[in-house]
Structures are given as structure tokens and as C-alpha cells.
Amino acid sequence: MKIILSTDFSAENEMLFPYAIDLLKEAGGEIILFHAFMDQILMGDSSFPGGLDSDTFFNRELLIEMEQQAEKFMQEKQQLLEQKISEAELHHITVTPVLKGGDPEMELIQLAEKEQPDLVLMGTHGKGKKRFLEGSMAKSVMTKLNVPLLSIPQGYQWNKSNDILYATNFGRFEVSTINRIFATLKHYQPVIHVVHLQEDAEDDKPGLLMEELKQAFRPEIAKQSIRFHLIKTAIPKEALKVFCEQNNISMASFIANRRKLIDFLFKDKIGKDAFFDLGIPMLTVREP
Template sequence: MKTILIPVDFSEGSLHSCRYALKLIENESVKIHLFHIYNDQVILPDAGMPENMESDVFFNSDIIEALRKQAELQLNELKKEVENIIRSNGQQVKVETLLQGGDPRWEITEVCEELKPDLVIMGTRGLGKKGFLEGSMASKIMGKAPVPVLAVPENYTGFSFRNIMYPTHFNKLDIHALEQVFILFNHLDFQIHVCHFHLKKQDEEADILMAELEKAFEKEKADGKISFYLQEAQDKETALKDFAQQHQIDLIAFLPEKKHPLKYIFSSHHLRKKDFFKLELPMLALPE
């Protein structure tokens, strides 16, 4: 891992995401880009619009420039805080800042195309309900970004990476996704727990598909790096929660399918990203 992009909105969660990233990096030499998107569109009510102006959107350059300057000051302050943590940790990490006006959903995706970071780390809540890093925004970025996106809940206090959960519905890209996890975290000592939950007491198709998946990772399984589980479950939320607690899961990795997110992990119940958000654990969305 060489480059990490961290979208920030200057909430407490922004610094929390930075701390999480530094723990994940350990002693690796990595470059971190702190990225903030400020609002460059000011909407005025009809009463405040100049005469003969048809559009309901008015760009006020003075206001936008003030927003940009304020964001720049806050971004530099955050950079100083992060650099202080890096020095106290004795890490070899370089921090750079990026500032851009626009819509976070598009700007984060575009900067990923330009920078090609190995990983995006972002919080799942921002400054109040309308913070741009709230859960719904993180979920949208997960489905759009061309690189892995790791979302960290603001109230998550753990910094361990020993147990990673990978729920599968036997997507043809599972092998590629799991290989991405091994490459991304190859500097860490961790175990992947591949699990499939089903409602039937016996599911011969699931048995066959899981056996095929295990065969692809025979060496990793022999080394204790990966385990496979077929579990009967009646309620998806309970099954997820129980599995996470039983195996002391620190991170959930998954493929955010664009049309039908995580469909068919349960044979008759769809499991979606929102179900993972309820667990209040870090989530790693792997690009297809």
C-alpha cells in the first residue's frame, strides 16, 4: 500500500478516520492525501435574485471564495494535527492536502481516477445529519469509486485488523475480491472468515460452491489465513451480529454490486450495505 485518500469534512470523524488509517499503515511508508470538497454553489431565494435572471441558482464569487479560504485553513489545521500524530508514532508517512469545490459523490470518484490511491478511508457520519460523510454518502461512494473504500463509523473505537469477515453469495468475482484483501493488507497478520448464510437446513448447491471457493485458497487455508463457513440462519440481522461477535470481527469486506447489492446471500432475503452499517464496524467495499 503506497497511497491512501481520506475525504474529510472537519468533524470529529475526520481525525478519527486519520487515526484509523495510521494504525492500518503501521510502519509502512505511505502517502496520505487529505481531501475536502467545499460547496461551490450558493442558492438564493427568489426574493434575492436579480431581475431578469431565469435560473434559481446564483454563483456568488465572493461567498464561494470565502468558503474556499475557510476550508483551506481548516484543512491545513487538520494536516498539522495528523503530522503531530505521525511524529509521535515515529512513522514515515507523508501528508498532502487536496481542496476542490463540487459534489462529493462525483469529486471523490474523479480524484480516485486521477490519483489512483490504493485505498479510500472515510467516516460514515459528518457534521450533523447533512454532513457529506454521513452513512448514506459513504454508501454511495462505495458503489461508485474505482478503488477499495473503507468506511469507519465515528463511534468505532477499535483499531484491530485481525479478523475480517467476507459474506459471500458466490459471486464469480469472489476470488478476485479475496485476492484484493490479501494484497491490500499483506503487511498485517489477519484471518479472513468467508461465510454464507442460508435458510435451508440442507443446501447442496451452497456446499458445492463453497468447496470450489475453498479449493482456490488451499494454501491460505493451510496457513490459517482463511476459513470458510456455511451457516443456517433464520434472521439475517441476528445471524450477522452473532457471527461478528463469535469471531471477533474487526472489519467487513464485501462486493457492492451496483444493481442488486449483496443479493442472495440469504436465499430469500437480500442482505444490503445498510445491514452492515447497523453493525457499527468498519466496512471495506471492493470494486468489481
């Protein structure tokens, strides 16, 4: 198994280390520890004596300093991660540092295309001018990455529950996506709750589509590793939150649609923000 772990070098980001180690604990594999720093510094005219025309002035000294600092931080984080792996006596897990100069989002996407990891792991909060690992970046890259993205909220304490919510809108790729989630999380022996929230209680179509989706998972239903829930509600966002609390949901998952920047997952206009607001890890898979 191979994981890309994105880091902004903050102490808060170290919370991702146990997740990466746990995901590889049984199968072993490689953790690619990734960081990108901006390799161009733009300064306005007023910053320079003599009124230099320097809207795109390239400050080489500052760039060199940034790169050296990034190399130092990367070495420290790599050593810390390797120490945690050694303490767990997991000698079949390796760490590969990757440090890039450039736009963090684009560099991450390109690295994922090159390495083809099983998933990318990032936090949903970060520091710095770019706020590298903040929720806004997770929202953006989840529609562009060619592999699943696991986003962990800062400060989240891992819930030992293996109950996973999967939000369906009955698209073309539901079956393949659910199977991919099963494969990605097989170490946890997940129970996937396939959920659709319906505002129009008189609409029969969602019920028919849910029954059709069930037919693709008869073996999993027999093993009780998948459950299906059609929830009729006038307050879908609140219903989503209540469902997660009542069923001890430890992770939410859905297809990240590329067609719109913020695509709605349900006809009742529940968007990605509703899932960020749950405060639990999110596993997203880009629409093929």
C-alpha cells in the same frame, strides 16, 4: 502505499487519522487529505430585493468566503495529521492536501481515478447540509470507486482482532476480491472468515459452491489464515450479528455490486444496511 483520507473538517473525523497512520506504519507512503466544498450557491427569488430572477444566482462573495474557510481548515487538519505522524516518529509517511470545489462524491471518485490509491478511508457520519461523510455517501461511492473503500463508524474504538468477515454470494469475482483484501490488510496478518448465510436448509448448491471456493485457497487454509462458514438460519440478519460477536470480528467486507443501487448480498435479502448496523469498519471492493 497511498491512501485518500476524506475529511469534513469535523473533530469526529479526526478519529480516522490513527487508522491512516497505522495502515502506512510499516510500508510508509502518502496520505492524500481530501475535502470538497460546494462551489455553487443556489438561492430562491424571495431572498433578493426587487424579485430578482435568481434560481441559479451565483453568490461570489459567499463562495470566496467558503473557499478561504476551507483552506484554513485544511491547513489546520494537515498540521494536526503531520504532528501525529511526527510524534510516532514515522518519517516515511507524507501528507498531501487536496481541496476541491464541487460535488464531494464526484470529486472523490475523480481523485481516486487519477491517484489510484490502495484504498479510500472515510467515516460514516459527517456534518453539514450535504452530510458529506454520512453512511448514505459511503453506500453510494462504494459502488463507484475503482479502489477499495474502508468506512469507519463514528466513535468506533479499534478492535485489535485481526478476524475479518467476508460475505460471499459465490459470484465470479470472489477469489480475486479475497486476494485483494489479503493484500490490502497484509499489515494486520488477517484471518478472513468467508461466510454465506442460507435460509433454505434443503438447498445443496451453497455447500457445493463453498467447497469449490475452498479449493482456490488451499495454502491459506493450511496456514489457518482463512476459514469458511456456511450458516443455515431462519433469521439471517441476527445470525450475522451473532457470528461477528462470537468470532470477535473487527471488520466486515464484501463486493459492492454496481448493477443495483442497493444490491442484496445474499438470496435471503440481507443488504448493505445490515452491515452498517453492525457498527464495525467495512471494507468494500467494487465489482470489476
